[in-house]
Amino acid sequence: MNHRQAEQTVQTVRRRILEILKRRKSATVGELARQLEMAPVSVRYHLDILQGDNLIQVSKVRREGNVGRPKQLYSLTKEANDVFPDNFAPLTAGLVAQLKKSLPPEQVEAAFCSLARDMAETFLEEDDLEEADLEVRLDQVTDFLNERGYLARWEKETHAEWQSPAQGDSYLLHTFNCPYAGVSSEHRELCHMDLSLMRDLVGRTCCRLDSLAEDGHCCTYRIQTGETAQERPVPAVEIPLIG
Incomplete structure (x- = not known):
């Protein structure tokens, strides 16, 4: 795979993450990893990039029974709507x-x-x-x-x-x-x-x-x-x- 193909693959993964969040409203790293069939560590890398671009945001939600660490939910920012077509x-x-x-x-x-x-x-x-x-x-x-x-x-x-x-x-x-x-x-x-x-x-x-x-x-x-x-x-x- 050459550099251009690798870059296209990266952009495709990030686009899929945005589309999943658009459909689901929010998701955890684990949920995204399962849907993308990728390792969670790889998904986190792309999420960090998207968060740096102000396209996604993260919130912490307590688990049922307040047991364990709060889970992190990722969702789209308002700026992410510009990624999707609005037909002028x-x-x-x-x-x-x-x-x-x-x-x-x-x-x-x-x-x-x-x-x-x-x-x-x-x-x-x-x-x-x-x-x-x-x-x-x-x-x-x-x-x-x-x-x-x-x-x-x-x-x-x-x-x-x-x-x-x-x-x-x-x-x-x-x-x-x-x-x-x-x-x-x-x-x-x-x-x-x-x-x-x-x-x-x-x-x-x-x-x-x-x-x-x-x-x-x-x-x-x-x-x-x-x-x-x-x-x-x-x-x-x-x-x-x-x-």
């Missing part, structure tokens, strides 16, 4: 603000629904998934979202009290990064657009359980297997010229 937040904020000034609320919502539908159609054109098993489709959906900076993953939800057998299985789709970070908290239309997007991508009814824009750890969507999304007419929206 200032430009997005300006465009959304201008759109809201130019159109009534119902047309703004229709415009974002139309945009979500167009994005989903791009996905459906790339992969023939209309008849695919839902779990296969969720694999493809997470790949599609990750290419666009969402840091997505899905899991099958354990049976909950609110479920009845007739409802079938349910799944949770998590997105740990917001492409509109710093914008969606002020312009919630973007959150509504993402909900429409998830619904159109998975082809099932979705409800949002948690939101990054509301200080959640991630955006989480519940998907019911027995509730197929119905085709929604998207009203035509005429965007006025801005002069």
Whole structure:
């Protein structure tokens, strides 16, 4: 391995550490070592570098029963958010603000629904998934979202009290990064657009359980297997010229 390859490997490890902490919110050295399949001493070396770059922080948490030394938990700093793509937040904020000034609320919502539908159609054109098993489709959906900076993953939800057998299985789709970070908290239309997007991508009814824009750890969507999304007419929206 030459110097350049070694440097790329080092950067890949640190990037993976940041992504793990982004997904998990916090982790110990041991937890990171197991996930990275590395020795704890090697993980500590990379953590020290990341801490020196002000990308991670460490806190001490008492163990259960106050037995033994407190464990150290590593988490991301606010500065670490700059490592993840935000898709030109200032430009997005300006465009959304201008759109809201130019159109009534119902047309703004229709415009974002139309945009979500167009994005989903791009996905459906790339992969023939209309008849695919839902779990296969969720694999493809997470790949599609990750290419666009969402840091997505899905899991099958354990049976909950609110479920009845007739409802079938349910799944949770998590997105740990917001492409509109710093914008969606002020312009919630973007959150509504993402909900429409998830619904159109998975082809099932979705409800949002948690939101990054509301200080959640991630955006989480519940998907019911027995509730197929119905085709929604998207009203035509005429965007006025801005002069």
